[in-house]
Amino acid sequence: MDWSLLLTQLMNGLQLGLLLFLLASGLTLIFGIMDFINLSHGSFYMIGAYFCGSIVARGGSFLVAVLVALVGMFIVGALIERVIARRLYRADHLDHVLATFGLILIFDAIVHIVWGPSGMAIPLPAILDGQVTLGSLVLPTYRLVIISGGLLVAAILSVLVTRSRLGMMIRAGASNRTMAEALGVNIHKLFLIVFAIGATMSGFAGMLIAPITEASIGMGNDIIIIAFVVVIVGGIGSIKGAFHASILIGLIDTLGRSYLDDLLKIFMSLDYAETAAPALSAMLVYILMAVVLAFRPQGLFPPAGIRA
Amino acid sequence: MTAWFPSSISGRCYCVLLVLLAVAPWIFQWTDQPFLLDLLSRGLILAIAATSLNLIMGYGGMVSLGHAAFIGIGAYCVGIPAYYDLYNGWFHLGLTIVVSAVFALLAGAVSLRTRGVYFIMITLAFSQMVYFAFVSLEEYGGDDGLVIYLRSEFPDFLTMQGPVALYYWIFATLLLTLFLVHRLVRARFGRVIAGAKHNEQRMQSLGFDTYRYRLTCYVISGVTCGLAGMLLGNFTGFISPEMMSWIRSGELIFMVVMGGSGFLFGPLVGTGAFVILEQYLPEFMKFLNPSWLEYWHLPFGLLLVLLVLFGKGGIHGMLSKLDSRTRQSDR
Numbered sequence: 001m002d003w004s005l006l007l008t009q010l011m012n013g014l015q016l017g018l019l020l021f022l023l024a025s026g027l028t029l030i031f032g033i034m035d036f037i038n039l040s041h042g043s044f045y046m047i048g049a050y051f052c053g054s055i056v057a058r059g060g061s062f063l064v065a066v067l068v069a070l071v072g073m074f075i076v077g078a079l080i081e082r083v084i085a086r087r088l089y090r091a092d093h094l095d096h097v098l099a100t101f102g103l104i105l106i107f108d109a110i111v112h113i114v115w116g117p118s119g120m121a122i123p124l125p126a127i128l129d130g131q132v133t134l135g136s137l138v139l140p141t142y143r144l145v146i147i148s149g150g151l152l153v154a155a156i157l158s159v160l161v162t163r164s165r166l167g168m169m170i171r172a173g174a175s176n177r178t179m180a181e182a183l184g185v186n187i188h189k190l191f192l193i194v195f196a197i198g199a200t201m202s203g204f205a206g207m208l209i210a211p212i213t214e215a216s217i218g219m220g221n222d223i224i225i226i227a228f229v230v231v232i233v234g235g236i237g238s239i240k241g242a243f244h245a246s247i248l249i250g251l252i253d254t255l256g257r258s259y260l261d262d263l264l265k266i267f268m269s270l271d272y273a274e275t276a277a278p279a280l281s282a283m284l285v286y287i288l289m290a291v292v293l294a295f296r297p298q299g300l301f302p303p304a305g306i307r308a
Numbered sequence: 309m310t311a312w313f314p315s316s317i318s319g320r321c322y323c324v325l326l327v328l329l330a331v332a333p334w335i336f337q338w339t340d341q342p343f344l345l346d347l348l349s350r351g352l353i354l355a356i357a358a359t360s361l362n363l364i365m366g367y368g369g370m371v372s373l374g375h376a377a378f379i380g381i382g383a384y385c386v387g388i389p390a391y392y393d394l395y396n397g398w399f400h401l402g403l404t405i406v407v408s409a410v411f412a413l414l415a416g417a418v419s420l421r422t423r424g425v426y427f428i429m430i431t432l433a434f435s436q437m438v439y440f441a442f443v444s445l446e447e448y449g450g451d452d453g454l455v456i457y458l459r460s461e462f463p464d465f466l467t468m469q470g471p472v473a474l475y476y477w478i479f480a481t482l483l484l485t486l487f488l489v490h491r492l493v494r495a496r497f498g499r500v501i502a503g504a505k506h507n508e509q510r511m512q513s514l515g516f517d518t519y520r521y522r523l524t525c526y527v528i529s530g531v532t533c534g535l536a537g538m539l540l541g542n543f544t545g546f547i548s549p550e551m552m553s554w555i556r557s558g559e560l561i562f563m564v565v566m567g568g569s570g571f572l573f574g575p576l577v578g579t580g581a582f583v584i585l586e587q588y589l590p591e592f593m594k595f596l597n598p599s600w601l602e603y604w605h606l607p608f609g610l611l612l613v614l615l616v617l618f619g620k621g622g623i624h625g626m627l628s629k630l631d632s633r634t635r636q637s638d639r
Binding site for chain 2: 037039084087088091093094095097098099101102103104105106108109110112113117221225228229232236275278279282283286287289290293294297
C-alpha cells in the first residue's frame with residue numbers, strides 16, 4: 001500500500017471536512033436555535049468568494065481581502081436576517097424551504113448581474129502558492145493554510161460557545177429557546193448575531209476554496225446539501241456534532257472515492273467493482289445520512305437537553 | 309362537488325380549464341403554433357408530477373424534497389431500454405411502474421420512520437443517492453445524459469408518435485391522476501392520511517396503522533411521478549441526471565404551493581403558472597431591457613419569497629376567496 005498517497009488523501013479529507021465544518025457550524029446553529037431551514041446558506045459561501053475575489057482583483061493582498069470580505073459577510077448576513085429570515089422563523093418548514101429556495105435564485109441572479117456569468121479566478125500570493133515538504137510528504141502550502149484556517153475558526157468558535165456569555169446564550173437557545181427567552185435572553189439580538197456569524201463563516205469557507213476552484217455562480221448549491229448531511233449526522237444544533245460529523249464525512253467522501261474500488265475488488269469481479277465503485281462512493285455520505293436518520297434521528301452528537 | 313356541474317366559481321374555472329386543455333391541440337394546429345403545444349405538453353407532464361407530490365405533501369403532510377428522483381427513474385426506464393433498442397411501450401410502462409414502486413417502497417419504508425424536517429432531509433438524501441448513481445453510470449452517458457431516438461411503441465390506437473398523439477397520452481394520464489387523487493382523498497384511505505397529518509396519535513388510537521397507510525400513499529405518489537418521468541423521457545427525447553437534481557424537486561414543491569397545496573387542481577394551476585413564468589419571464593425582462601434577458605431568476609426568486617410571506621393558499625386560495633364572497637366555498 002502506498003502510505004504517502006494515503007496520507008495525502010487523509011489531508012484532502014481533512015481539508016474537505018474543515019470546509020464543511022465552516023458551513024455546517026453556522027447552519028446547525030441557525031437550524032437548532034431558530035428552527036430555520038436555510039437552503040440559501042450556500043449562497044453566502046458563493047458571495048464570500050466573490051467579495052474576496054473582487055478585492056484581490058482591485059489590487060488588495062489576499063489577507064486584506066479576506067479580512068474585509070469577512071466584515072462584508074457579517075453585514076450581508078445581518079441584513080438578510082433583518083429583512084427576510086426574521087419574518088420566516090414562525091412559518092412552517094415547507095415555507096422555509098420555498099422562501100430560501102427563492103433566495104438562492106435571487107443571490108445567483110445578483111451575482112450574475114454584478115460579476116457576470118463566467119467564474120472569477122483568484123490568484124494566490126507567491127508565499128502561499130508553493131509546496132511544503134513534511135518528511136517524505138510533499139503538500140501544497142495552501143492546503144495547510146486551509147486546514148489551519150479551519151482549525152483556527154473551530155477553536156475560536158469552541159471557546160466562544162463554551163466560555164463566553166454569548167456562547168452560553170447560544171447553547172441555552174439551542175437546547176430550549178422558549179426557556180432561554182423566559183430567562184431574559186434578548187432572543188432577537190441573539191438570532192441576528194447567530195445568523196450573521198453563520199453567514200460570515202460560510203463566506204470564509206468560500207474565500208478559502210475560491211483560489212483552488214475559482215468563484216462561480218451556484219458553487220454553494222452542491223456543497224450546501226452535504227453541509228445539511230453534516231448537520232443531520234452531527235445532530236441539529238450541536239457544534240461539537242457538526243465538527244465530528246464534518247471530519248467524518250470529509251474523510252468518508254475522500255477516502256471512498258480513492259479506495260472503494262480496491263475494497264470492492266476483494267469480493268467482486270474487477271469490471272463490476274470498477275463500475276460500482278464511483279456510484280457507491282458518491283452515494284456513501286447520503287447512505288450514512290439515511291441510516292442515521294432512520295435509526296438515530298437526533299444525530300450522533302445531539303446537543304444537551306434535546307431528546308428526540 | 310356532488311353536483312354534476314360545480315356550482316362554485318373556482319370549480320367552474322377548473323371545468324372550463326379541462327375542456328380547454330382537451331381541445332388545445334386543435335386550436336394550436338388551427339392557429340399553426342406547434343411551439344405552444346410543446347409548452348403545454350411539458351406543462352402537463354410537470355402537472356402530473358406536481359399532482360403526485362400534492363398527494364403526499366398537500367393531503368398527507370409529507371414534505372418531500374426528493375420527488376424529482378421519480379421523474380428521473382421514469383425517464384431512465386425509457387432511456388435505458390431504448391439504449392438497447394428495446395422500444396416496446398408496454399415494457400417501458402411496466403418497467404417504470406415496477407422500478408418506481410420498488411424504489412418508493414424501499415425509500416418510503418425508511419423515510420417514513422421520520423417526521424417533519426427529518427423527512428424533508430431523508431427524502432433529499434435518497435434522491436441524491438439516485439442522482440449520483442446515474443451520474444456515475446458512464447455506460448448510459450453519466451453526467452452528459454442519454455438521447456432517446458424513438459418514442460415508446462404502442463399499438464396503433466394508442467400510439468405516442470407525433471406531437472398530438474403524445475399530447476393526448478399526457479392529457480389522459482393527467483386526467484387519470486386527477487381522478488385517482490380525487491377518489492383516494494375522499495375514500496377512507498384519504499381520510500386516514502389526512503387525519504394522520506393533523507394528529508397521528510389520534511389516528512393510531514383509533515386503530516389505524518398509519519405507517520402502512522402513509523407508505524401506501526407514498527408508493528402511489530412515487531409510481532404516478534414515475535409515469536410523469538416516462539412521459540417526459542418520451543417528450544424531450546433527451547434525459548440526464550440533471551432532471552432529478554434537488555433543484556428540480558424544489559421547483560416541484562413550488563408548483564404545488566403556488567397553485568394551492570392540498571387542493572385537487574392546485575398543482576395543475578401552479579404548474580401552469582410555473583411554466584408560463586419560466587417561458588415568458590425572460591422575454592418580459594428582455595422587453596424591459598434587452599440586456600436583462602438572463603436575469604429573470606431575480607423576479608422569479610422575489611416572487612417565491614413574496615408568495616411565502618403573503619400568498620397563503622396559492623392561486624386556489626385566491627379563487628376560493630371569490631367563492632366565499634358569493635357563497636360558501638366548494639371545499
